[in-house]
Amino acid sequence: MNSVSNPQSDNDDVTITVCPDGPLLVRGPVTLIDADGNPIKKERPTIALCRCRGTSIAPFCDGTHKKRRRRQSST
Template structure:
């Protein structure tokens, strides 16, 4: 990893935007491959609990009839 800081931006009723180099691990400590990113170095973690691709956001929060 580099010295680039990692930041997490919480979007109201939406995902957590993770900026910077991180490794996401499953419950057994194995690395999880990050999904393709629209913006290099940024990925989204589910913040609403509705994603079919947890822990990553699949934009299911946008289809919800009300904010989570």
């Protein structure tokens, strides 16, 4: 997994973890904004954002990616 964190702060770190063939896990104090500029309520300190576009609860992951065929790794 790959992670990107915010080097600007010590106690309020935001970390984004890229899960292979899965969601983006976002941890920390973030504000999600929809396409119209409205905040999206998050109910947990860690959220999973869908990357497969198959979720029924966009923008959050619902596990649909597990039902899809895994991407072939390039060798």
